[in-house]
Amino acid sequence: QVQLVQSGAEVKKPGASVKVSCKASGYIFTKYYIHWVRQAPGQGLEWMGMINAGGGTNYAPKFRGRVTMTVDTSTSTVYMDLSSLRSDDTAIYYCARELPSGCYFDYWGQGTLATVSS
Amino acid sequence: QSALTQPASVSGSPGQSITFSCTGTSSDVGAVNHVSWYQQHPGKAPKLMIYDVSNRPSGVSDRFSASKSGNTASLTISGLQAEDEADYYCNSFTSSSTYVFGTGTKVTVL
Numbered sequence: 258q259v260q261l262v263q264s265g266a267e268v269k270k271p272g273a274s275v276k277v278s279c280k281a282s283g284y285i286f287t288k289y290y291i292h293w294v295r296q297a298p299g300q301g302l303e304w305m306g307m308i309n310a311g312g313g314t315n316y317a318p319k320f321r322g323r324v325t326m327t328v329d330t331s332t333s334t335v336y337m338d339l340s341s342l343r344s345d346d347t348a349i350y351y352c353a354r355e356l357p358s359g360c361y362f363d364y365w366g367q368g369t370l371a372t373v374s375s
Numbered sequence: 376q377s378a379l380t381q382p383a384s385v386s387g388s389p390g391q392s393i394t395f396s397c398t399g400t401s402s403d404v405g406a407v408n409h410v411s412w413y414q415q416h417p418g419k420a421p422k423l424m425i426y427d428v429s430n431r432p433s434g435v436s437d438r439f440s441a442s443k444s445g446n447t448a449s450l451t452i453s454g455l456q457a458e459d460e461a462d463y464y465c466n467s468f469t470s471s472s473t474y475v476f477g478t479g480t481k482v483t484v485l
Contacts, residue, residue: 294421294476301478302476304474304475304476317376317473318376351421359426360409360474361427362411362423363423365420367420
C-alpha cells in the first residue's frame with residue numbers, strides 16, 4: 258500500500274535550520290511529485306512547494322530563498338530544508354503525493370512537528 | 376497569493392445537507408478546473424475528498440459532492456453523519472503554477 262513516512266519531531270532555535278524527510282513506498286516513486294504543506298497550531302494548511310524525481314522544484318513565493326527540497330531516488334526519499342527559522346515557523350509539516358498534472362494530493366504523510374523556540 | 380475564502384464554520388443536524396463555499400479569484404479558482412477538497416480530523420493528516428472540481432476518489436462516500444461557478448467552488452455533504460464532523464479545506468492550482476489552500480471550514484454535527 259502507498260505510504261509516506263516522515264521523520265520525527267524536531268525542536269530548533271530561532272535562526273537555525275530544520276530538515277524533514279519523507280520516505281515513499283508502495284508505488285513507483287519516480288512517477289509522482291512530492292509536495293510539502295505546513296499547518297501552524299490551530300491554523301489552516303499552507304502550500305510550500307514541490308519536487309519531482311528529477312530534482313526539479315517549484316516553491317511558493319513566500320518560501321523562496323529559505324526552503325530547499327531535495328530528492329534521493331535510491332531510497333525514494335524527499336527532504337525539505339527550511340532555514341532562518343522564526344517562531345512562526347512552528348508547525349506540522351506534511352509531505353503529500355501528486356500524479357503529474359493531477360493537481361491534487363492523494364496520499365499524505367503523517368506529519369512532522371517542528372517547534373522553533375529559544 | 377492570498378488564501379481562498381471559506382466560512383469559518385458550518386453546522387447541521389444528522390441527516391441534513393450542508394453546503395459551503397470556497398471563493399477565490401480569476402487567477403486561481405476561476406482560471407482552472409483543478410479545485411480539490413480535503414477533510415481533516417483533529418490530529419490527523421488531511422484526506423482527499425474531491426479532485427478536479429467534482430470528482431470523488433475511490434472509497435469516498437457519494438454523500439460528498441462539489442461544483443464550481445466562476446470564482447467560487449462549493450462542497451455539499453448530504454445525509455450528514457457524526458463522522459463528517461471535521462475541518463474541510465479547498466485547494467486550487469493557480470495561473471502562476473502554484474497552489475493555494477482555503478482558510479478552512481469547521482463542520483459541526485449538532
